[in-house]
Amino acid sequence: MHFFWWLIWFVFLIWIFATPYAIPGQRTKSNTPLEILKKRLASGAINTEEFQRLKKTLEES
Template identity: 45%
Template sequence: MFYKDGFFWGMHLIWWAIWIVALGWIFFAPSSTTYTETIEDDPATMLKIRFAKGEISKEEYERSKKLLK
C-alpha cells in the first residue's frame, strides 16, 4: 500500500486522473454560448433578409432594390 518513503502511489494516480478529466472538461466540453459568424452585410443582402422575414412588402422591396442600383 505504501511505497517509496511512505508516498501512496494510488492516490497520486487518482489526482492525476482528476486533473486530466477536469482539464478535458474545461477545454473540450461544448459551451452553452453559441458563436455566430458576423458578416458585414451590404444593403442588398439586408434588403433580401427583410423581405424574406416579411418585414417589407414586395412593392417596397422592388422600390428599394431599384434605389440601390
C-alpha cells in the same frame, strides 16, 4: 513520442489559425445593403413592391 507531440502542436496551431472565421462574433462579414433588404423581405418586414422600389434605389446610387 517526440514526433507525436510535434504533431499535436502542429494540428493545434493549424486549428487555431484556420477556424477564426467559424467562431461566432469573430471576423463576421458585413452584410451588404441588398442582403439586408432580402432578409427584410423574407421576414415579412416589407412587401415585394417596397422591395423592388428599395432595390431600384440601391442600384441607382
